[in-house]
Amino acid sequence: MVDPTRARARARPPQVFINSGTTELPDDFMRHLVWGLSELGILNIFIDRDEWWGRDLGHVFTCIEESTIALAIFSSCYPETEWCLDELVKMKERVNENRLFVIPVFYNVSKNDVRNLEGEFGDRFMEMRQKYVEYKYDPFRAQRWETSVTSISRMEPSLTWEAHSSNIPLASNIVKEVKRELDKALNPESSFPFELSNDSNSKMAIREVFVSAFLAAFLFSLFIARLVFTDVKFFRTVKWLVGFPVTIVVLHQLYCALAQQNRRSSPNA
Secondary structure (H helix, E strand, C coil), rough: CCCCCHHHHHCCCEEEECCCCCCCCCCHHHHHHHHHHHHCCCCEEHHHHHHHCCCCHHHHHHHHHHCCCCCCCEECCHHHHHHHHHHHHHHHHHHHCCCCCEEEECCCCCCCHHHHHHHHHHHHHHHHHHCCCCCCCCCCCCHHHHHHHHCCCCCCCEECCCCCHHHHHHHHHHHHHHHHHHHHHHCCCCCCCCCCHHHHHHHHHHHHHHHHHHHHHHHHHHHHHHCCCCCCCCCHHHHHHHHHHHHHHHHHHHHHHHHHHHHHCEEHH
16 A cells, blocks of 8 residues: 555655755855756755745745755854744654655854854854743743754764865755655655654753643642642642653653654555
8 A cells, every 4th residue: 555645745746945044155056056956857946045035934834844855054154043943943843753854064164063052153053042042932942943953963964065165066965965865765665754863852852841741740739739639738749840740751752652663663655
């Protein structure tokens, strides 16, 4: 039996989403990149800095959802654009669902600086993160940015450009990698896209789940417990305020493990 999701993916032409979010990238690089992808027959190419203007974030997320491959082009100015980081979060979600393959490109910036949030890249990221660390509408927004940057930047294959190099070879190398991954996607035996597996991902997710569960336990003990239970002493103890979040984290990990096992055991064809 043919997987409907895979069948739909084969029915439509492949789509590439380019996540860069900065005008720091020279025009000749983007021209050669778009030209090279077009030569592969990829007519659906979305560049976030072009698509963003006059559009809402939902439209950009739809472009990501409809893409087979995404290019995350990291540069020193990359962290200065908040919607670019939001796109990266969406890309990571799709990677974790096995529905997107991301190729990180390090444009005149060190891999280690991006992966470890150090150097000029790290300084600019922390400046942006500090602005949103207490963002009232979404307190975990900055945390998701950090998780996504450290996770996506560790994916392989990756490509690096240095200041003394020409832009044309980098664009050509990107096109070659895209073609290689598209060939895998057209292979019925392939499990493309590959699921991202990185210990830092689960650690960051666990921390977010724990904090959410702790806040829920605290609010329950503060407001709800007294209305439901006559003896509320237990709900103000360490056993409750720590035990409940730990239980939720364990259940969350079990759920994620079962979901991952189901995805791997589901038929591909």
